[in-house]
Amino acid sequence: MRIVITGGFGFLGRQVVDALLERRTLCGAAIDRLVLADRFVPAEATVASDPLVDVVQGDLHERLDEIFTQPVDVLIHLASAVSSECEADFDLGMSANLDTTRALLDAARAQSAAGGPTPRVVFSSSVAVYGSDPALPLPPVVSESTLPTPQSSYGTQKRVCEQLVAEYTRRGFVDGRVARLMTVSVRPGKPNAAASGFLSGIIREPLAGLPAICPVSPGLRVALASPRRTVEGILCIAEAGRGSGPGQLEGGLPVNLPALTVTVAEMLDTLRRVAGDAVADRVTLSPDPAVEAIVGSWPAAFDNARATALGLRPDASFESVVRAYVEDHPEAVRSADLPAAGAIGGRRID
Structure with missing residues (x-):
């Protein structure tokens, strides 16, 4: 083949x-x-x-x-x-x-x-x-x-x-x-030009020790x-x-494909709960109407029946998504200021 x-x-x-x-x-x-x-x-x-x-x-x-x-x-x-x-x-x-x-x-x-x-x-x-x-x-x-x-x-x-x-x-x-x-989140690597790129950036960059901008209202619901x-x-x-x-x-x-529906606020709360205040505080809210107009026009809640018939399931929670990112990309996470001396996702990442 x-x-x-x-x-x-x-x-x-x-x-x-x-x-x-x-x-x-x-x-x-x-x-x-x-x-x-x-x-x-x-x-x-x-x-x-x-x-x-x-x-x-x-x-x-x-x-x-x-x-x-x-x-x-x-x-x-x-x-x-x-x-x-x-x-x-x-x-x-x-x-x-x-x-x-x-x-x-x-x-x-x-x-x-x-x-x-x-x-x-x-x-x-x-x-x-x-x-x-x-x-x-x-x-x-x-x-x-x-x-x-x-x-x-x-x-x-x-x-x-x-x-x-x-x-x-x-x-x-x-x-x-x-x-x-x-929208795929959390994407590893560098930011791209997608309007939805911030939905990875507000998790990826803080975990790497970098600042991140959130250009939409925290209450915006998204499908990930x-x-x-x-x-x-x-x-x-x-x-x-x-x-x-x-x-x-x-x-x-x-x-x-199966969708997990969350608000941006829930994403940021998950980051705070999993990685701590020092990491979550690296995110700054800075509204960009052009970005919110594009991303906000997309639906946030899906009937997953057709995907389910193929045996597909959405992610269990956004916390599981963040922990999977850390597990798959430990080299992209700065462990020094994480809780429990760098323990996250069930493993150490120093």
Whole structure:
């Protein structure tokens, strides 16, 4: 099996790659090649030396011939421009998100038309496809049957791509499936340009001994998923069979990955409870109406029934999310001023 992951060196890409390299199988078949396609390849990316891994570096739109030089069995499309980038630069978002996705789908279609395998395409969409339109306010709890009315360029681009995946699947060009991702928190590494980036930053930076800005009202409710749960959801949807039984993907609707609903105040209270006052006091409230307008337009409460039918569950609590982050990334946490001489998440982290 030859698997291609676009955005393979991005945050989620690396997480998915690590999971696949640990498993060495997908859909019950051995992975023969794992192709990581990305515009940038970090110099320290040791994963590139794994014998299963091939690297395709450069603009995705320009490297499709190289990606499809051999048959692609599974394509996990994670590469995209993020929310604030798309709002600031309309043409960038249209090119990186919409045009590139259509080009990928056309390349996959050409492969099957030429007698090759019909690729299984997993598209990473977003909760940003939803928004509260004045003529159609969001219901208190959102499901896949809720009409998406995005209120940002990023959300609109993701929604159009969802429809393209559905149409290419209906026509038999690809076997497409769409995972709508919740905001992922806590992301490791450096901040990115996503409007929702602060939902990781207000935890990640204080734990690292750095100040952080919270640009929204503490009472804002948000839907979150940990990196662990997000990767689990992506791979589950990639492997799901077609049908109506347990663990089967029925119909052509996207799947909203399971959501944990919390307020920003609850996130900050959790940080204070788990890591102490010195850490939590590194967060400063500084409202940014533009950020709150984008993030506040997204729904916060979801009916997880469709994901549950696939065996997926939301995170148990935000405290479990914070403790998992510390367990997975002890090198990113400054232990000196944590409670119990650096004990957190059931372990020491000095």
